[in-house]
Amino acid sequence: MLPTHSLHISRPSRRRSTALLAAGLLGLLGFSGVSIAQSQAQQVLRVSAIPDEAPTELQRKFKPLGAYLEKKTGMKVEFIPVTDYAASVEGLINKKLDMVWFGGFTFVQAKVRSKDQVIPLVQREEDEKFKSVFITTNKDIHKLEDLKGKTFTFGSESSTSGHLMPRSYLLAAKINPDTDLKRIAFSGAHDATVAAVSGGKVDAGALNISVWDKLVAQNKVDTKQVRVFYTTPGYFDYNWTVRADMPAELRKKITDAFLSLDASKAEDKEILELQRASRFIPTKAENYKAIEAAAHNAGLLK
Known part of the structure; x- marks a missing residue:
């Protein structure tokens, strides 16, 4: 049987060994937990x-x-x-x-x-040649100029096909949406624009041609009620x-x-x-x- 004092000497030695082993493992794994997390995040x-x-x-x-x-x-x-x-x-x-x-x-x-x-x-x-469509339920609207004095909705303010390009083509037609239209709104999304126009909340709106075609194909819009009256030229x-x-x-x-x-x-x-x-x-x-x-x-x- 070992003397009692020899047990007290071995404990710190064991702790040092454990610490050294842990340090060695951390070294092998990249020196820190952050590196491991970054490695996992990259996956x-x-x-x-x-x-x-x-x-x-x-x-x-x-x-x-x-x-x-x-x-x-x-x-x-x-x-x-x-x-x-x-x-x-x-x-x-x-x-x-x-x-x-x-x-x-x-x-x-x-x-x-x-x-x-x-x-x-x-x-x-x-x-490469994307387009926007202008839609309405109003029988008096047939061209962009007919929008003067009417209510209108774009999609999101940051949308290319639901705001930027429709606004550009309105300006090109000498229509300032902020002064020549009765009221403008932003629906937030292309399908929401169709809902706003078909629901009578606004006289007209503009949206992405791809979403329009999809909604028509899925019979989610009544084309007897809602119609396209202007399609823009193509753009990226x-x-x-x-x-x-x-x-x-x-x-x-x-x-x-x-x-x-x-x-x-x-x-x-x-x-x-x-x-x-x-x-x-x-x-x-x-x-x-x-x-x-x-x-x-x-x-x-x-």
């Missing part, structure tokens, strides 16, 4: 989209695409809804989001706010944008994933149909110079 791709439709619809449209991106990137893909257009811009530039589905105007806002630290990766082929619009500090390898994986979507494959076809895309094509910041100029001209970009 999640945080994705969002401007809320131009109801949150449930955005989630439904993204689900198959999210699963596809998980396969292609090897990362967990998490869709994080935002409350408004501004939140999508702030979320990306403040590094709370990694990739966002922007409209042309929100992309320009993010580009300006971040001092060019965002990169648009891909857009739908349809976004939506894209998927990431921060410039995203690793080039990951940017390439994401870009390649979108460009590989093929409508002749059943799984890919479902994704493309939900995104209302025939296919995705590469895009670049230069494509949105006209949107930026329109925003400055309309006084919407400071």
